[in-house]
Amino acid sequence: MPARPALGAARSGRRTRRGGAGGGAVMHVVATAGHVDHGKSTLVRALTGMEPDRLEEERRRGLTIDLGFAWTTLPGGGPLAFVDVPGHERLVATMLAGVGPVPAVMFVVAADQGWQRQSEEHLAVLDALGVRHGLLVVTRRDLTGEAAANRVRDDALARIAATSLGKVEAVTVSGATGEGMDGLRDALRRLAGSLPPPDAEADVRLWVDRAFTIRGRGTVVTGTLGAGTIRVGDRLAAGGGLVRVRGLQSLKEDRDTVSAVARVAVNLHGGPGEIGRGDALLTPERWLTTDVIDVRLRGDPAGDLPRELILHVGSAAVPVHVRPLGDDTARVSLRRPLPLRVGDVALLRDPGRHRVPAGVTVLDVRPEPFTGRGAAAARARELASLTGRPDGAAELRRRRLIRRTDLIAMGVPVPREPVAGDWLADPGHWDELRGRLVTAVEEHAAANPSDPGLPADAARRALGLPDRALLDALAAGLRQRGGRIYGRTTAPELPPAVRAAVDAVRRELAEAPFRAPDANRLAELGLTPKTLAAAEAAGALLRLGGGIVLLPGDDARAAALLAELGGPFTLSEARRALGTTRRVAVPLLEHLDEAGYTVRVDDLRRRCTGRTT
Template sequence: MIIATAGHVDHGKTTLIKALTGKNTDQLAEEQRRGLTIDLGFAWLHDTQAGSIGFVDVPGHSRFIRTMLAGLAGVDAALLVIAADEGPMPQTHEHLVLLELTGIERAIVVISAIERASPQQLSNCLKATQQLIKDTRLAGSVITLVDAISGRGMDELLASIRTLALTTPIRNPDGLPRFLIDRRFTVPGAGCVITGTLLNGRLSTKDQTSLRLAATNGEIRLRGIQIDGKPVSEIVSGQRGALNLTGAVNHTHPQRGDWLLNTDMVQSSQRLDVHLRVLPDQNVHRGTLQIIIGATAVSGRLVWLDQSAGLAQLLLDKPVHSIVGDTVILREPAANITLAGGQVLDPQGRQRGRSKPESVARLRALVGITSASDALLTELQHQAEIDLHSFAQRWNLSKTQIRKVMTHPEVLTLGDMALSKSRWAQSQQRLLQVIQIAHASQPEQLGVHQQVLLNRAIPDLSQVTGQTIIKQLINDGQLRQHGTVLALPDHQPRLPEQDQKLWPKIREAIKNAGLRPPIVGELGDQLGLQRDEMLAVMQRLQAWGYLLPVAPNRFYLPEQLGDLAAVAQALCKNSSDSGFLAAEYRDLSGIGRNLTIKVLEYLDRSGVTYYRAERRYLRPAWRDEVMPGGV
């Protein structure tokens, strides 16, 4: 386990750690000259019963609060040190507040330097300390009286530390690795070395997991691991260590505050949805704040979403990495005071609609949830569907973990998306209702175009999910399909008498022409109609769903969309990048250059293909199969 010190400057934190471990954590020359901890210090205690215990010695001076907070990131417990002859001092109070805000509730309160205090001073200190922690997370913590120089009380302190270590829950090593960096230096012959804490997962020199820094691009390779100066092959969640890195490192990164992550977990955001506790007598203003997360500090501002519930969005000046549950601290940089603290609810905060009642209700429901399974069910109550990759990133879930979360009987998985069974059933009913209304209001319609139906009935669901629901309704016999047009099985469209006579001839002429249907004027000549008269008929049939308007004077049958898509599918299948040029489509289809351009633009509008850098690519729903045709 890892224990951090906390307490006022000169209350004996560093002396205490040296007495426990034999190491002086003040390694900087300036620290030794001034007798003042400036940077983080580290030491190890190897106990035969409790195992290896790492200590993080943090500075107690008010000027180094940011450094102190970096030391608290990822620790399991704290030693709150109070000098017997002085009692609780200003930084004692602030450090206690910071322990509260960072969620550290396992601690030992150490009254130090007892031999330089009079009996009255010791009594006063003890009473003041008990009062100090009375209504905090540390209430009930063991209070130990020690003098690190004489050794008095150190055996009792060691026994308390041992008990604390043995009763602290072991961190779950599941999940992807997240290593929080607090130091970086260069070792001759080895190169870049970082130290820090592995907050999640595991890292091994045998398993060459693809790693990256959250702040940069480029792959990082792990060459070696040391714990307390000894080479090891693996480090697991909750352990401190030193990592020897190679690959995409430079003079700027890695640095304190960077994250070393599995490549699948690399994400960052400038918008964090958070749940905050504002300290008494403090006010979080709308100006620039210092926001500390992990071991880094960034400038930003706060927008309240529901102040009474402590819900807010932090707008940061630069992106940071975080996951659900990470701690954030808000400070006033000019006055050097702490204003508030809390946890991240969503590390990918929404830009649009963040203040809508449904968005705030979602965040309110997520407060206090620590289980990814519970969070998924809660999310599905407030969202139509969830992108599983994004959800896994927010919760730092491995592929095995996300599959386990998906086993809940109420959850349906559709590719990379998840939705609830109740939402699936509601969406089916809504689709059928919209088609029933369309049939009743416009009986001459062949049906409703699929894209129109999706936009009207279930606009909050993705295209892939909507198309999957439609396919299920077709397979169950609840819908009938005419290319891209959908109708109820018993629907019998009633065209006006004149159009009813013309329609079979129009359909036959277009069908026989294959992928190059006649233009409106040519079709009018075949049927004995003037061009304008023929165009009016075609536009009516288009409006009723019988024809697809690929160009103002060129129409296809709905089922021919599958044939047009099949050409694109064949080109993508035989392409090295799964894309194709317009000229390649022209050559394979044989429909000519001008019509090719119109057809491809229509396929883009219809959601079959998309255009990028002179090439076109199939959208996911059309990659594996072409929608069946047939009237």
């Protein structure tokens, strides 16, 4: 990886190449939160010895403008990385890009200022995102008395307890004097130990929070890997194309493999174009991108929400249109598609009013469009029963038919084996389809006695099946022949006049098997191509090319007679052996070739293969 620091401020030291996310120890990632100038960056600097503010302007002004990154190793614990976010109200979108993918937060309140406006908005953000793991740190203990610091602590704890974070541990410190820092390190170790274990086998979705280009190396992106594993050489989806992982860094060390949870820098090769904050690197063919989602709201009632808001998820911030459905459900249309799954948590922000009116849980990433009056109300009733926890059986009941790969890409577990190819079917719906197919086949046979086989394409259209493989699976217990499906009636019922004409042909062929009637004789009997096809389906005649008809089984009889010639034979020899004309011999021999009774030796001769039936 390039010498430019990928995860924070520069720090000298030798880099090594190894696997994992922390040299064998599990890494944890914590984001800061709190009002501007309450000492978040000072605290991170005191904990890590690193400068989280990357920009010269940030250090000159003494506040964080962009995301900063730093890390340390906790005594008795593993590596701990910090995502240091800005606290200014104008930079809440940047704060969200850092907090969105991170599982835990260190909430900072200054003892000399207490709870402030951005403290409230940051807490609302965390609550909307459903963050459940956190730690309160009251800073600047050296600037107030103990009683004042305790009042600030108790006020903050009460506010935090009313959110998704619930009861959290609190530590009072001074980043300037070092007072309480050992206790803070112990608290951070306990916080890290309380975090749920990551799923290193999960599909990768790395939300990009920084991206830059280095001469000679190409594009480098950074983010918090919350689940999955990335390896050098992997191909990942990004921006509608594929990129190759050229190199990896975590905590400024080159690595062959990085597993969640980790801060990671990824050097990319190739790709469809520029990648920036809000994009994501994805395991190929395992994610759906969507621009319409149905969601459950936590916060303001759906009807009170502004119609135009900003959806924040991961590091992405996308303008959306909100259509209320139920009291706490809505359809959200995104300005650009995002890779989302059922159960994802995000928030809606009103930047004009500087507030977060609602958090959201994604209920459906492939909702059906509303096609008629009452469709929205019906959808609201359906959404009322959804929890946002992926349920494969319930999802299959709702969708009835869906590809297995699509269900996985939606983030829903596969509840059963496919019924055909990659297709999954709800058992009740599958039984209903089978019953409808049998009914359709029998109704067709009753209405068309001379042509009882229901064409497969007509059956597929009647059942509304998206794939012919599904029809073949449904028809497994029925007879299929010539692209048609047969039920109890497997042969045509010939009308009396047609039956009489066919019987006449059969009598003539019984006397001279290979003297097939010509077109004039067939027309004289009133036999058309359609009635001849029905006679063949009924097993009464065998049709060859060129309008030639024989008795069923006479092709095998012809092959037996030709085998008596004792070796290769010409067309003329075959014609004489069968006592027929060239008009019949040519299509008959071609049929014998196709059926495997004969094979060509050269341009003029054939030989029998020995097949007898």
